[in-house]
Amino acid sequence: MPAFDLNIIFPILLGLLALFILREVLAWYWKMNKVIQLLEKIEENTRPGSKPKEVQKPKKTGPSLFANYQDQNVKKGFFG
Numbered sequence: 001m002p003a004f005d006l007n008i009i010f011p012i013l014l015g016l017l018a019l020f021i022l023r024e025v026l027a028w029y030w031k032m033n034k035v036i037q038l039l040e041k042i043e044e045n046t047r048p049g050s051k052p053k054e055v056q057k058p059k060k061t062g063p064s065l066f067a068n069y070q071d072q073n074v075k076k077g078f079f080g
Contacts, residue, residue, distance in 0.1 A: 027033055
């Protein structure tokens with residue numbers, strides 16, 4: 001019996017390669033990598049004694065559907 005048998009080693013290596021590729025495809029499909037990145041950002045911002053990173057505020061381009069009516073001098077509704 002030879003010490004290095006390709007009939008055993010090759011299918012094992014091929015199976016491991018398939019598992020690694022399948023894992024990446026499943027992680028991409030379920031967006032696990034993105035979730036992990038977001039959780040790491042949350043962890044960085046919630047550690048005691050650390051300064052939160054600057055968050056870019058969105059630019060106002062015009063009136064929004066959800067505008068604050070008090071700023072527009074609109075009369076309050078029936079319950080307001």
